[in-house]
Amino acid sequence: MKKQFNRQSETGGGRSSVMEGYNFAYLDEQTKRMIRRTILKAVAIPGYQVPFGSREMPLPYGWGTGGIQITASLIGSEDILKVIDQGADDTTNAVSIRRFFSRTAGALTTTRTREATIIQTRHRIPETHLTKDQIIVYQVPIPEPLRFIEPRAKEVCRMHALKEYGIMFVKLYEDISRHGRIAKAFDYPVLVNDRYVMSPSPIPKFDNPKMDRMPALQLFGAGREKRIYAVPPYTKVKSLDFEDYPFEVERWPHCCALCGSGNSYLDEIIMDDRGSKMFICSDTNHCNERVARGHKGNQEEPVEKAQISIGTGARKCA
Amino acid sequence: MYVAVKGGEEAIANAHKLLAEKRRGDRSVPELEISQIKEQLGLSVDRVMTEGSLYDRELAAIAIKQAQGDLVEAIFLLRAYRTTLPRFGFSEPIETATMEIQRRISSSFKDIPGGQVLGPTYDYTHRLIDFALRVPENGNPGTCREEVSDEAIQNDMPRVADLLAAEGLLDDEAANDKNRSVADLTRDPLELPAGREMRLQNLARGDEGFILSLAYSLLRGFGSSGHPFLGEIRFGEVTVEFVPQELGFPIDVGGIPVTECIMFNRFMGSGETPPRFIKGYGLTFGHCERKAMAMALVDYALRSGELGEKFEYPAQDEEFVLFHSDNVQASGFVEHLKLPHYVDFQADLVLMRNCLAEFKNDSRNNKGIEDEEAI
Amino acid sequence: MVFPIDLNRLTPGFSDPVQGSRQTFRAILDAMAHPGRIVATDNNVLSPPRPLNLASVAVCLTLLDFETTLWTDLKPNAKGNGWLRFHCGCSIVQDPSEAVFALITRSDTMPALNKFKPGNDESPEFSTTLIIQTGRLRSTDGKRLTGPGIETFSTLKAQGLTKRFWQDRQSQSAMFPLGVDIIFTCENRLAALPRTSSVEG
Numbered sequence: 001m002k003k004q005f006n007r008q009s010e011t012g013g014g015r016s017s018v019m020e021g022y023n024f025a026y027l028d029e030q031t032k033r034m035i036r037r038t039i040l041k042a043v044a045i046p047g048y049q050v051p052f053g054s055r056e057m058p059l060p061y062g063w064g065t066g067g068i069q070i071t072a073s074l075i076g077s078e079d080i081l082k083v084i085d086q087g088a089d090d091t092t093n094a095v096s097i098r099r100f101f102s103r104t105a106g107a108l109t110t111t112r113t114r115e116a117t118i119i120q121t122r123h124r125i126p127e128t129h130l131t132k133d134q135i136i137v138y139q140v141p142i143p144e145p146l147r148f149i150e151p152r153a154k155e156v157c158r159m160h161a162l163k164e165y166g167i168m169f170v171k172l173y174e175d176i177s178r179h180g181r182i183a184k185a186f187d188y189p190v191l192v193n194d195r196y197v198m199s200p201s202p203i204p205k206f207d208n209p210k211m212d213r214m215p216a217l218q219l220f221g222a223g224r225e226k227r228i229y230a231v232p233p234y235t236k237v238k239s240l241d242f243e244d245y246p247f248e249v250e251r252w253p254h255c256c257a258l259c260g261s262g263n264s265y266l267d268e269i270i271m272d273d274r275g276s277k278m279f280i281c282s283d284t285n286h287c288n289e290r291v292a293r294g295h296k297g298n299q300e301e302p303v304e305k306a307q308i309s310i311g312t313g314a315r316k317c318a
Numbered sequence: 319m320y321v322a323v324k325g326g327e328e329a330i331a332n333a334h335k336l337l338a339e340k341r342r343g344d345r346s347v348p349e350l351e352i353s354q355i356k357e358q359l360g361l362s363v364d365r366v367m368t369e370g371s372l373y374d375r376e377l378a379a380i381a382i383k384q385a386q387g388d389l390v391e392a393i394f395l396l397r398a399y400r401t402t403l404p405r406f407g408f409s410e411p412i413e414t415a416t417m418e419i420q421r422r423i424s425s426s427f428k429d430i431p432g433g434q435v436l437g438p439t440y441d442y443t444h445r446l447i448d449f450a451l452r453v454p455e456n457g458n459p460g461t462c463r464e465e466v467s468d469e470a471i472q473n474d475m476p477r478v479a480d481l482l483a484a485e486g487l488l489d490d491e492a493a494n495d496k497n498r499s500v501a502d503l504t505r506d507p508l509e510l511p512a513g514r515e516m517r518l519q520n521l522a523r524g525d526e527g528f529i530l531s532l533a534y535s536l537l538r539g540f541g542s543s544g545h546p547f548l549g550e551i552r553f554g555e556v557t558v559e560f561v562p563q564e565l566g567f568p569i570d571v572g573g574i575p576v577t578e579c580i581m582f583n584r585f586m587g588s589g590e591t592p593p594r595f596i597k598g599y600g601l602t603f604g605h606c607e608r609k610a611m612a613m614a615l616v617d618y619a620l621r622s623g624e625l626g627e628k629f630e631y632p633a634q635d636e637e638f639v640l641f642h643s644d645n646v647q648a649s650g651f652v653e654h655l656k657l658p659h660y661v662d663f664q665a666d667l668v669l670m671r672n673c674l675a676e677f678k679n680d681s682r683n684n685k686g687i688e689d690e691e692a693i
Numbered sequence: 694m695v696f697p698i699d700l701n702r703l704t705p706g707f708s709d710p711v712q713g714s715r716q717t718f719r720a721i722l723d724a725m726a727h728p729g730r731i732v733a734t735d736n737n738v739l740s741p742p743r744p745l746n747l748a749s750v751a752v753c754l755t756l757l758d759f760e761t762t763l764w765t766d767l768k769p770n771a772k773g774n775g776w777l778r779f780h781c782g783c784s785i786v787q788d789p790s791e792a793v794f795a796l797i798t799r800s801d802t803m804p805a806l807n808k809f810k811p812g813n814d815e816s817p818e819f820s821t822t823l824i825i826q827t828g829r830l831r832s833t834d835g836k837r838l839t840g841p842g843i844e845t846f847s848t849l850k851a852q853g854l855t856k857r858f859w860q861d862r863q864s865q866s867a868m869f870p871l872g873v874d875i876i877f878t879c880e881n882r883l884a885a886l887p888r889t890s891s892v893e894g
Contacts, residue, residue: 051507061650185665
C-alpha cells in the first residue's frame with residue numbers, strides 16, 4: 001500500500017533514467033519544476049529576462065548550458081530533437097549536445113528541420129520556415145542587450161523596468177554618425193511586443209526578420225547569466241532602427257557553391273593562400289536537401305575576390 | 319572539390335581516447351591510486367572540495383586524477399556531479415569554537431587562551447626543494463606523533479573574536495537569528511544587492527587566485543582604509559549536525575576539517591554606528607589558509623557599502639567581484655571562444671569589408687580635393 | 694495552523710511522476726504560448742478529492758513544490774488542501790497576495806484579481822498564477838482574444854466567470870507588464886490567459 005504514494009519531491013526519476021545513475025534528462029525533478037515555472041513566466045512576459053536558479057551542467061558555461069537546461073525540461077519520448085551550431089548539425093558542439101540528450105533522455109534526433117519538434121541552436125535560425133508547434137531553443141551567452149553599453153546589472157534592470165532605452169538609441173545613432181551605419185552585424189537588438197528590448201542571441205542580423213511573428217515558440221536560455229526569456233508565437237519582433245537608416249540584412253552577390261541557393265546565409269571558405277574563396281550555405285540541412293532535390297551550385301569556380309555588400313538586390317542563382 | 323571539414327561523433331570519440339592515453343602517461347610508470355591523491359595531495363583535494371562546494375575527499379581525488387591535476391577542471395567535475403545529488407536538508411551551523419584544533423594562531427595578541435598552536439604549516443619552511451623526496455621512503459619522516467603530543471592541544475579554545483566582542487569592540491552580526499532561512503547560491507539566481515550570506519558563499523566557491531589577487535589589491539591601497547589584523551586563523555575538525563524532520567533534534571553525521579579565518583578591520587564609526595572593529599570572515603573545507611585569509615579580506619571590503627564607507631575600487635565592488643569570481647563560469651566563457659563563431663565572423667566580415675571600401679573611397683575623393691586645392 | 698493529513702484515505706498522485714509532470718508541462722506551455730487554445734492533459738492521475746478536477750491537480754503536481762506557496766478557496770481543513778500539501782509539498786497560505794499559485798474552485802465567489810500578486814516593475818514575474826476551475830471550457834462564442842501567441846484571434850468561453858472578473862481582467866491590461874496569469878481548467882482540459890492577451894466581447 002505504501003508504495004503507491006510517491007511524494008513529488010522524492011521522485012528523482014531514476015526509473016525512467018536512460019543513463020544509469022542519472023535522472024531522466026539529467027536534471028532532477030525539482031530543478032525541472034523551477035525551470036518550467038520560469039519558462040511559463042517568460043512566455044507570459046515576452047522579451048523580459050526572467051532570472052532562474054541555473055544549475056551547473058556537465059558541459060562548460062558558455063557552451064550552451066542555458067539551452068540545455070530548457071531542452072532538458074521540455075524533452076520527452078514524443079519529441080524529435082535537432083541541434084545546430086552555426087547552422088550546421090555536424091559541428092562538434094552540436095554533436096556533443098545531441099549525444100547528451102540521446103544518452104540522458106533517450107531522445108530521438110534528426111538533422112531535418114521540418115521533422116524536429118525541438119530545435120536547439122547556437123548562432124543561427126534555420127533557413128526552412130519554422131512552423132507552429134515547433135519550439136526553437138536558443139543558446140545565449142550574454143542575454144542583456146544593454147550590457148556593452150551599461151555593464152551594471154542594477155542599472156539596466158531599472159532601464160528595462162521603465163522602458164527607458166534612450167542609451168541604446170544613442171549608441172546606435174553614434175554608430176551611424178561615425179561609421180555611416182549601425183555597426184552591429186550579429187546579436188542585433190530587437191524590440192519585442194513593443195515593450196522589451198531583447199538580445200536575439202548572437203545570430204547574424206540576417207536571421208532577425210525570421211523572428212518576427214514566427215509561428216514557432218522561441219525560448220532563450222543563458223545558463224551562466226541565469227536568465228530565461230521567450231517570444232511566443234506570432235509575436236512582433238522589430239529590429240531597432242531609424243526612419244532614415246532602416247534595418248538591412250547582409251546580402252552576398254554570389255550563390256551557394258554546393259546547392260546554388262540564392263537566399264541563404266553563406267559561410268566563406270578560404271580555398272588557398274592566394275585569396276580565392278568559396279561560399280556555401282551555413283544551414284547544412286537546407287543545403288543538403290536542395291542538393292538532394294537536384295539543385296547544383298557552381299563549385300568548380302571559386303570566387304576570386306570576395307565582393308560582398310549590403311544591398312537589397314536579389315542574387316541570380318541556379 | 320570542397321568537402322566541409324566538420325567534427326563528427328567519431329572525431330569527438332577519438333579525442334576522448336587520446337585524452338585517456340595522455341592522462342595515463344607512460345605505462346611503465348605505475349598508475350596513481352585514488353588513495354595516494356587523497357593522502358599525498360591533500361591540499362589539492364581541499365581546494366577542489368572548497369571551490370566545488372562538496373565535501374567528499376574520494377570524489378575530489380577522482381576528479382583530480384580525471385583532470386590530470388588541472389584543479390579548475392576538477393572543480394568543474396565535482397560541481398557538475400553535485401548538481402545531480404538529491405538534497406535532504408540543511409545542517410545545523412557548525413560550531414568552530416569547539417573545533418578539534420590542529421592549528422590556531424592569532425597575530426593580534428601575543429598570547430591567547432589556549433595558546434598559539436603552529437600545527438602543520440609551510441610558513442617557516444625554507445623554500446628549498448627537498449631532493450630527498452625524489453626517492454620514495456627516503457623523504458618520508460617517521461611518525462612525529464610521539465614528539466608532538468595531541469594532549470597538549472586543548473579542544474574548546476575560545477575564538478579570539480568572541481573575546482573582543484565581549485568588550486563591545488567587535489560588530490555582532492554573528493548574533494543574528496539562527497532560525498532565519500539562509501539563501502542558497504546554488505539554487506537561487508544571484509540578485510543585487512546580495513546579502514552577506516550570498517557574498518560569503520560566492521567567495522567560498524570563488525577562484526583562489528582571483529580572491530587572492532583582490533585581497534592583495536586591497537592591501538596595496540586599492541580599497542583598504544587601514545591595515546587589517548589577523549584576529550585568528552584556525553584549522554581542525556568540526557562536528558556536522560543534522561536535524562531529521564521525523565526526529566526533531568540534531569544528530570551527529572560526522573566530522574569535517576575546516577579552516578576559519580577572522581580578520582579585524584578598524585572602523586571609526588559613522589552616524590549611529592559606534593567605532594569598533596569589523597569582522598572579515600573566511601571559511602573553507604580542509605586546509606586552505608591562503609584562500610580563507612583572502613576571503614576574509616574581500617568579505618570586509620564588500621561590506622564597505624553597508625558600513626557607509628565610500629567604495630571605488632574593484633575589490634569593494636559587489637557586482638564586479640561576485641559576477642567574476644567563479645572559475646567554472648569564467649573558464650567556460652573564456653574557453654567558449656574555441657567554439658566555432660564563423661557565422662558571426664562572416665557577418666562582421668561583410669560589415670568590415672563595406673566599411674573599408676567606403677573608407678578607401680572617401681580618402682580617394684578627399685585626396686582628389688586636396689590635389690585640386692594644391693593646383 | 695497546519696491540519697493533519699489523513700494518509701489512509703489519500704489517493705495517489707501521478708503514477709509516473711517524471712513523465713506525468715513532463716507531459717502536463719508541455720500541455721500548459723502549449724496553452725500559455727497559444728492563449729485560448731484548449732489542451733487536454735494526458736492525465737495519469739487518478740482520483741483527486743472533490744472539488745478538484747483532473748487538470749487542476751495535474752498542473753499543481755507539475756509546477757508546485759516546497760519552494761512555492763499556494764492559496765486555495767477551499768476550507769483550511771478540506772481534503773483537497775491536504776492532498777495538495779502531501780503530493781506537492783507546497784505550503785498553503787491564507788493571504789492571496791502571498792501566493793505564487795492560487796487554485797480557485799468556485800469562480801463566482803473568487804477574490805478580485807488585484808488581491809493577488811501582480812509582480813513589480815523590476816520583477817514582473819513575481820506574480821500569482823491562477824488556476825481557475827470552470828464548469829465548461831470551449832473555443833466557440835466566447836471572449837475574443839488577441840495578442841502574442843495568437844495568429845489573428847482566438848475565442849474562449851469559460852463558464853462561470855462573473856462580469857466583475859472580466860472587468861478586473863480589463864483593468865489589469867493597463868498594468869502590463871505586471872499582472873496575473875491564468876490557467877482555466879475543466880475536467881482534464883485546460884486553457885491559458887496570460888497577461889499579454891487582450892480580451893474583448
